[in-house]
Amino acid sequence: MARIVAERSDVIAPLAEVFREHGFEGASLAIIGKATGLGKGSLYHFFPNGKEEMMQAVLSEIHQWFEDAVYAPLRAGQDANSAINDTLDAVTVYFKSGGRVCLVGALAVSNTRDRFSLAVREYFVQWVEALQSALVRQGRATSEALSLSEDAVLSIQGAIILSRALNDPAVFTRAIDQLRYRLVPSGNVVSGALRHGK
Amino acid sequence: MARIVAERSDVIAPLAEVFREHGFEGASLAIIGKATGLGKGSLYHFFPNGKEEMMQAVLSEIHQWFEDAVYAPLRAGQDANSAINDTLDAVTVYFKSGGRVCLVGALAVSNTRDRFSLAVREYFVQWVEALQSALVRQGRATSEALSLSEDAVLSIQGAIILSRALNDPAVFTRAIDQLRYRLVPSGNVVSGALRHGK
DNA sequence: CCTTCATTGTACTATTCGGTACATTATGTA
DNA sequence: TACATAATGTACCGAATAGTACAATGAAGG
16 A cells, blocks of 8 residues: 655654653554554554554653754753753754653653553653752752752753643743753853853 | 532542542542542542542642642741741641652652643742742842742652652751742741741 | 332443464565 | 566454443331
8 A cells, every 4th residue: 555654764853742642552553643644554564562662752852852952961961050051952953842741750650650651750860860960060968959950850841831721921931030040150141042042 | 328528528538638648540430539539420429520620629729739739928927037937837747848749749750730731830830939029128129039938849759759859858858948948038947847836 | 117219230332452373565685 | 478476455243332221229207
């Protein structure tokens, strides 16, 4: 039959969006098929282990994105302050100011948590550790850096929840701004608009 | 047949736990029946509109609990500082240091959000406003009080996610301690253990 | 005792679920 | 052009889904 999608990687993005919107159990094969444009035949050809493998592929893709856009800059950026600022910006865009759910965060509070607990754990561990290392490079003590980075990561998750509950993206951006204030020593703090306008 | 459960209110608690563990869609009538000890006949006798009505009953019960244990003390407590401390303690116990999911928070990031958006919104609005009023009574400016209360409420939600993801209740209690530090003027800050030990 | 009605278990419906089997088609390669 | 194989649509499966219908049961009140 006609070959519609040549690459398996082409379907990861729509797959991720479906899981975000419907959760793992709520994402039926009918919905997945519609979103990807693939029938069951193709779906099980690319993902022989079904939905579980699809979710793993999505989680792996998410990990790669965060590795490139968040973890690596925080760990190895020459300037810790600008790395923190940049990753906060990247995350704001990624989560569409709270309009887009964090799939990993949602997984952490679902009953499906156990099936993907490794990936969920790794996602947050990496994030906290990377941010912590940037804060240490700022000259902070290890313990303070850990406390701050945990606070930052959980605040982003909470900001998604609250901004969605109140249906107000401003809640998310306010939370990010507050994070900037806490994480970047005052004097290096510039508003997001200014930083991008220059 | 045998009358096992006389009161409709008797099943709200197990019902809430089922929805917490499985979500709205994941909570099948089979699971609900097992958890409550009721068959479909009784379930639909008490809740003619099915699962939707069950969830509404649970949300209403949750609202009542927070009204009594959180909102009211924050709004009307004579001492704002001790009210904040007490509600932080109550919430820590309620969420079992992150071991227990916040049903309303989970609803906010699920696809079922729209069906219960009113209750979800109200839950967070009330919380933020009540905390804000306590912070104003401390003598803070309205805008600072709003910013702080939003930050506190979202931090609690994020703390649940992160502590579950890392499977570490200490993450939750650390976040609560940090909240105490931010919300209660230093000098009135006493560790949880000390406050309860006196 | 007898009536009344809240309560309950069970059988049933129609639909959807994830997953399998397989024949068919298209495409790249020789 | 012929072949191998990757890709695909469809028919199908058993299980589970939410919800309905209803008859049977029990307790409470007169």
